[in-house]
Amino acid sequence: MTNNIVILGRDNNRQPACQSCMRRTHCPVYDQQASNSIDQLGKTHIAPRNIRQGQHVFNAGDEFDGIYMVRSGFFKSYFVDADGEIQVTGFHFPGELFGIDGIETGQYNNAVEALDTGSICKIPFSFFTDPQQESQDCRQSNAQKTRLMAAMVRVMSKAIARDRNLIFALGKMNAKRRFAAFLVDMTERMAQSGYSANEIRLCMGRIDIANYLCLAMETVSRLFTLFQSMGILEIKRRDLVITDMKALQAIVDGEPEAMMLLDKAS
Amino acid sequence: MTNNIVILGRDNNRQPACQSCMRRTHCPVYDQQASNSIDQLGKTHIAPRNIRQGQHVFNAGDEFDGIYMVRSGFFKSYFVDADGEIQVTGFHFPGELFGIDGIETGQYNNAVEALDTGSICKIPFSFFTDPQQESQDCRQSNAQKTRLMAAMVRVMSKAIARDRNLIFALGKMNAKRRFAAFLVDMTERMAQSGYSANEIRLCMGRIDIANYLCLAMETVSRLFTLFQSMGILEIKRRDLVITDMKALQAIVDGEPEAMMLLDKAS
DNA sequence: CGCGTTCTTGACTCCTATCAAGGAACGTGG
């Protein structure tokens, strides 16, 4: 059951998976400028892997051996603290990368679990450390290594920026604002992944949302109800429609009028 | 007043600053294996700069042009949010690096301010992007670039790990535990910087501590008093002596007995 | 010494967690 790797497009000998990948524009390996080296990469290394709901891409403590890209489906990262409690550290949408943490320690710090059926690509660590094996020419190797390293720095930089936002949210925002910020983040990233921004199906349950935002599940539920009563959104189980994005953004920005309205509605 | 750059050791023509730097073992530029290339670096680029209390190393929004190492003194990072409120994002001790954030956006996201008089080294961004200018040989250039990139990845990785800890602290710890974790972190890093671990002089005021931990200043003050009444520490203004490190660690770990004692003492 | 800054302490309020119960959706098996 653990070995469910499927190499798409191999049986019928089509072009390598990378060429036809919907997410190639976001991929640090795929380079539009130099498509022939990519062919080689695509053929030799990048094989999508299908994952079913609840299955783990990797567990915390597993040896670090590359970063991953989401081709389809939704994933969550979490770790288990000393007390044995789960802490959700992020959600991953199609086109996004994960698994960069732990490059320093040599093992992943988080577990990553599929929220529904999806598929992912692994970019092996060897791509970053010894791209020489792909090309013996020093100059070309150098360029490629630099490009991949730059990609990695970009991923880490984004991770840092995202973490900083979360720190700010956890520390300085109250529950309402934090929740609003979460919704805006979700809609923006859904839109970036090619979905509708206003009408989305949340891929995670209330418990995961609450855990991620460091709130009680009941609080999250109440906030959905409150926002709905204010005409900001419509929620039915996991189906979400944002009806007043402007108001939502005003809450995120902490605009006094918006907060007043919120307090009155409570 | 802004141009207070001092190039140490230039007037009397001694060996380059890097060679005699107390913090060279922590420096990503200084490489024990290849000292001759370092000589070159030290002579051409790395010049310590003195900073007085309250002065800024850089401001948020300044163009990113390198990362910094603390040679002496203490610094704090902070940014100003949309509401105009300050958020302290970290403290920097001798031997530590800062300024890595914003490499992606091309400008620093945080301002960094000296908490007392100190000195810093800037490692110019060009070191990371074009080390060719240091050596024309492709192979050597490649090796050097890889080393520096690896160093940068290491710094970013550490920043991510530190941020994750803070996220966990903000989200899942109550004020007492968070405060205890802060004290442990401070003592550990002071020890790493070569100071005593038990007896330290806090380089920042209550307001900065409170802001960093996302607590009210009054709460921080009360916690000092509480911990002192329990015999865990002695505090007099900014002079701190940890008298029971074991108990402090027990609070950080959230051990039930320790928390019980805390609640009773409140 | 007087003044401003920094820190401490007290009283009170409010936000959010917790505890508890009920309701709605979903899968499964009869």
Next chain:
DNA sequence: CCACGTTCCTTGATAGGAGTCAAGAACGCG
């Protein structure tokens, strides 16, 4: 198709932790 159990979600009542407001104390500096 319905009964059933399970999971997920909602809603209400209560309590506690940390923030806020306010006043006073200690320290440093001119």
